[in-house]
Amino acid sequence: MTHLHNNKEVFGKSFLLGSAKAENLYFGYAKDMPIIDYHNHLEPDVISNNQNFRSPTAIWLDGDHYKWRAMRNFGIDEQFISGSASDPEKFKKWTEVVPYTLRNPLFHWTHLELKNPFGINEYLSTKNADSVYSRMNESLQTEDFLPQSIIRNFKVETLCTTDDPADDLSYHKALKDSNFATGVLPAFRPDSYINIVDPQHYLKAIRKLENVTDTTIHSTSDLLAALHSRIQYFADAGAKVADHGFEYFPDTALWTQNLETEFSDFLKGNKPVFSNPEALCGYLLKELCRMYNEKGWVQQFHVGATRNNNSDMLRKIGANSGYDAIGEQYFAQKMSVLLDDLNAKDQLTKTIIYNLNPTFNEVLASLAGNFNESGIKSKVQFGAAWWFLDQLDGMKKQMNTLSGIGLISTFVGMLTDSRSLLSFSRHNYFRRLLCDMFGSEMEKGLLPDDEEWIGKIIQDICYYNTKNYFGL
Template sequence: MDNSVLKQQKFLSEDFLLQNEFGRLLYHNHAAHQPIIDYHCHLSPQAIADNHTFANISQSWLAGDHYKWRAMRTLGINEKYITGSASDEQKFQKWAATVPYTLRNPLFHWTHLELQRYFDIDQLLTTNTAQEIYQETTAKLQTQDYRVIGLTKKMNVEVICTTDDPTDDLAHHIKAKNQGDGPKLYPTFRPDKAYAVENSKTYTKYLSQLESVSGIMISRYSDLLQALAQRIDFFHNHGCRLSDHGLEQLYYFESDPYDIENLFKKVLTGQQLDVAEVQYFKFRTLVSLSKMYHSKGWTQQFHLGALRNTNERMLSKLGPDTGFDSIGDFSQARALAGFLNLLDKTDQLSQTILYNLNPADNEVFATMTGNFNDGSVKGKVQYGSGWWFLDQKDGMEKQINALSNMGMLSCFVGMLTDSRSFLSFPRHEYFRRTLCNLIGRDVANGELPADEAWLGKIVSDICYHNAKNYFKFG
């Protein structure tokens, strides 16, 4: 055999994913050292405020991570070792047995990046190395440098924006701010439950919670809006500058086929709305919320396209957000355009980030943003980073290419983790390496000039400065 066939770059070397000289230059000189602004995640604000110590790596790595859970189930591992009664070490052993079979899935890269970046472990995780790695990581996690704040400092995290329900008292955000250590922690207003009228029984229970925290009795739809406005004021006073919404799709109605107060009364009396009524309720409520955001100068985010809770048996057993969602194929363009246009008509369209989960919609979303950029703000309407099933190398490249071809990559506010794990921040590195490799490839192909100062500035802007300027955190 020709020995040249055996030559390869070392796995996870310092030039991981960097396949050309200019890409390596861009990454090492301009991207690698940039601080991280993680403007959308599902991390626990209490863990940050308390500077939590994880008992072991399973609790910091496997708990709540439905990416890993899906892989383990696919391999045939019993739920006992995933979300069940097995010990943390037993669960880790099962994950270690799974990792070698995740080749070409981003989990393989993320797993070993995280072991390297946080714990300086270069070994591959397998059944043979699992016990040693479990013991070494668990021992380190008991030390001061490996408490939550230490973990964020290792990755140079400057800002974390959590995802918070309007009923949250933000006590942990307040505590973290008063302590002043670690990354700046900001809440994000996530009001999905405020318009989740599909189930009237669940919805009326939520309204009771909203009444309690807002001090407003909610007997009419106008009361609901008043209570939400009160919570927006509360969030704003505690540093919130972002909202977020998870929807299958946005809805738009040119006329008003229903009386919104009557729909609200139906829900309060336990009646189920039909599909069109539910869509209209969501539409009217989101329009009102979006106008409130605009009055505060917030950025609104729309995560669109997830088909959630598809497995009823497992939903009843484990609850939502446990790994049984997928990409949906919902129609997006017309209603999305109508919704944004309605707000733009009265100049009440906030800075907006649109995320799609179906890669077939990449160009739709990339071109939609250009329809509503009006010159008032750099990159006012953004095509968001590859999200959920698309936050891997191929998904990132396709998002970057669609944005480059249809819009302005140079204005992009960059990556986020969308994660529940404090060990997930190397996903920013994964994105930065992918970005630099793509630009470096264009230079190698003669499609861009080899101007390090110019391209280096654009790279550093995408990795950090664009987000810093766009969100204007206090």
């Protein structure tokens, strides 16, 4: 592996840009556009408190289930992943894996993140692990690597976190009142209150919602009233987005009076389980969608995942730890029924559909085009490649599908969907790919040889479409 440090140009100026046209588009139009990251899982307390990270492991490896999965694939013991090993030990184990992540997006992401913001222009391996750790650690103790400084470095204009309806949003409010220029907006994620996966966990969430709204929840009308009050609370704090993640998309036409009575008994503790979680989820979802429309919010639907597949590891270390996968449930027809019902009643707000199962790319791209509205560009969006598809091939397929079935010129572009402040480099990754796709087709004569025309479309996809769509 001695050759790993000889190349001085790690993913250099022309990275992903396969033609002169692509380079002109990227450097002339895309590179310096501000970032609007309208869906991520960043922690608002970390941004607001603005404290130095304790180590490279803390900012780079903690909770990163992409890296965790790669380490497990390589046979690394769990103590060095989510376990009790020290920060330097975990980092060293990661460096064992990095040279073997070739052709996985982690290889690109890792080195892009080393370059920006750390300025480290080397391929990472065990041979330079100690040196890289030391240099990263030294940087992390400076003002330039405070969370807010990192966000400024990436030119992030606005970001939207993902928040529980019961959250008091104190950190968002503190940031709004501070001199931090980036808008940090909450996003409403009510999955825990509309989807019964585990009855006890669900009732625990309901108790939390009761406490924060100072109400008693014994019916769907009580629950919807509580959620409505939190939607208003979020709106007052600047929220413009609601978000839902579905393992299955619910049928929105199953709810009955008998189920209402049973659900009330369940909430009161008279029944240990509720018999039809899908019917409940579908009913509550439709009512929430109406509320989002009243507020003029954008609703986001994440579909196509199957979560927590390893029950042993779920028991040991909990959810969101790298044991999820692409699901195979067909959901488009149920989603179409919901969108049509809302549209017919003039209650359909702007909607973004993120798909994790590429089998359904064309299905969902065509579905999105059924519900447009005068004066709004692509009111229902076929959203960016998500999670396992957030890599070159997946992004190309998403954009090619959107181009062929809809209008990529009205696309709201990239988001990180990440828990890491360093992931803003993925916008750079996306922009380079986008410019390469357009530049390549300009070279071939498939698109006009007009950089100003195409460059304006590129800037729209990178920034302006998002700014207009979300009303920022």
